[in-house]
Amino acid sequence: MHSIMIICPDNSLLKESERWLSKYGFQINTSQSFEQANKYYDLSAFDLMLVDQAAIELLENPTNEIPENPKHIVLDAKPSLSTGVNSMAEGAVYYLPLPTDIETLLKHVVNTLEQGDQEKATPASEIVSSNPVLFAASEREAALPLGSPGSGIIGQCPPMLELFSDMRKVSGTDVTVLIRGESGTGKELVAKALHNLSQRHDQPIITVNCAAIPENLIESELFGHEKGAFTGATTAHDGLIIAADKGTLFLDEIGELPLEAQARLLRVLQEGEIRRVGATQSTHVDIRLITATHRNLFEMVKNGQFREDLYYRLYVMELLLPPLRDRGEDISILAEALLEKTCLKHRRPPVPYNKTFDRTIRSHDWPGNVRELENAIERAIILSPMDRVEAANLKLASQHHSQGQSSRTSSDDSVKATLPEGTTLDDYFKHFVLTHQHKMTETQLAHSLGISRKSLWERRQKLAIPKKVTNKK
Structure with missing residues (x-):
């Protein structure tokens, strides 16, 4: 049985990991500070230390007082790139944000315990260079951890935590991703988060809504065209795929892509080449493709509406977004965050999120998901007095049903x-x-x-x- 020492203040988010890790068979001891830990324990007898950055900041001379043995992982409620680099330089094996879900923490704990003793003497610069993608992705997420308001994707319910776990696993790869979920669940936000966590984060992400471009123009918009390729093509045009070269191409509503354009897209995925409409020469492109749909592509394949070979090219990694009605407490968390955001948008003073407002929101089924929730809250802010928000002004279908004839x-x-x-x-x-x-x-x-x-x-x-x-x- 491996023994782990957790060093964190009583109010630390790291405190909860004691219960999690004990369930997985680890022997856990806790201390509020390094001083307390050194007083009552021989730290060299432990296999690993999990340390809250807040405990390190209390040390007068951290480099002298953090023992080299055992290895330690630093977790930080206020993560930053500079703190992460310093922590790694001072001997931390990993630097993680708080809160961190149990799957991520467990993965890093197991990885650390399995590392050989020879890694103790490895300089921090070599640790970073040996896995720059992992470190860079973790640093980027440290600044805006998935699930937090700053990341653009808010959620802590089990389905969302599972989604975040899958996103972390694919973020350092160039694998093609298909995002599925009902309309309004936030598929574009997931695509942008994947791009921001990837190696291509310094390059552009080009977003294309396949349903919003007329069918007769979509090939030209995506793949470009040569001068004179068709009536009105007075100049050559590169297209959006070329614009995404070295970066990420996100095709929303991929199920609406016409069959002719599907064939061209398949060649891009197979050969890494693109040919403009009317061109005889191909151009090499390097893109990471992320697609999204609310439709059942497999049924479309059976009905002849979607190419089977393209379907299997896209269906490498699938991410599922739960509908809002299945996200439990996330509904209240989202609503409160959107209320604050909407007040700022309309230059209104912040208003309290009251129980009546929350009860009304929780009683609705949200067929339009997060998009419908955002629209309803904006409607309520506009119609309500300046000092409060009134549930009746959400104007939800469920409200109309309950109000009967008068509504x-x-x-x-x-x-x-x-x-x-x-x-x-x-x-x-x-x-x-x-x-x-x-x-x-x-x-x-x-x-x-x-x-x-x-x-x-x-x-x-x-x-x-x-x-x-x-x-x-």
Whole structure:
């Protein structure tokens, strides 16, 4: 049994790891400071020390008082690149941010225990150079740890922690990643986080929404074209894939890519070459491809809507984003962060996040996920008084249902009355759009449903809702 000494103040986030590591069979002892640890224990008898940076900062002369034996890992609630480099130079095997999920911590603990005694004398510079990708990725995450508001991806529920673990594992590779999740779950944020943690973080990430580019222009936009390749091509154009050379290309809604463009993309992945529309020569490109979709690509392959060979090229590493309704306490954490962000956006003084507001948010199913939550909170901030935010101003579908006749127009009541008991949100969405689209614009429909126009378009595609037909004379 390996023995580990944890040195941290009582209020440290590292304190919780005592319980985690004990469950995995390690013998754990704790001390509040190096002084206390040296007084009651022979530190050289331990196999490993986990040290909170706050305990090191209390030392008058850290380099003389941190023992060389046993090896130690430093964890920091306020991580920075300079502190990390100094910690490694002073003998730390790893420098990690706090909080750190148990899987990440356990991996580094096991790696440290398995290292041979010869590594004790290895200079910090050699440790860094021997695995620069791992160290660089950990340093970048240390500044903005996944799950924290600063990283852009907020979450601590088990599905999100599993997602973060997978992201860390693939961040140092160039493997192609397919991100799957419902509309509004944050697939683009995951793609950007992967890029920021990768070796290519100093190069551009080019984001392309395949659903937003007209089908007749998408090949030219992605792959470029030669002068005179088609009517209107008055000059040569490089295309977005060339713009992503040495960096990352993120193709959102990859399921909307036309079959002809799919064939061209396949060649880019297979050969690392791109040929402009109308060109005879190919150009070499070096990109890391990340794609995303809310659609079932395998079903599209079976229906002949997506190339099978491209599907297997994309399906190397899959990351799954949970819908907001399955994220438990994350909903409240996200809502509070979005409330603060929205107040800043609209130059409003901060307002308290109250229990009534939270209760209303937690009672909603969020079919539009985080995007719908953000829109609802922005709506509530705009409509509420300056000193508070009112739950009624979220204008959620669940609120309308509970308020009955007084919260809907007579036409809305008639729509609701025609739906059988047990109707799902998708059924209601489809019925609402089909019933109202003849007298509302797409913008009005989206606003009434509390979603964006893009989200409305995506849900039309998902639920196969036809658009209204305009009679031409």
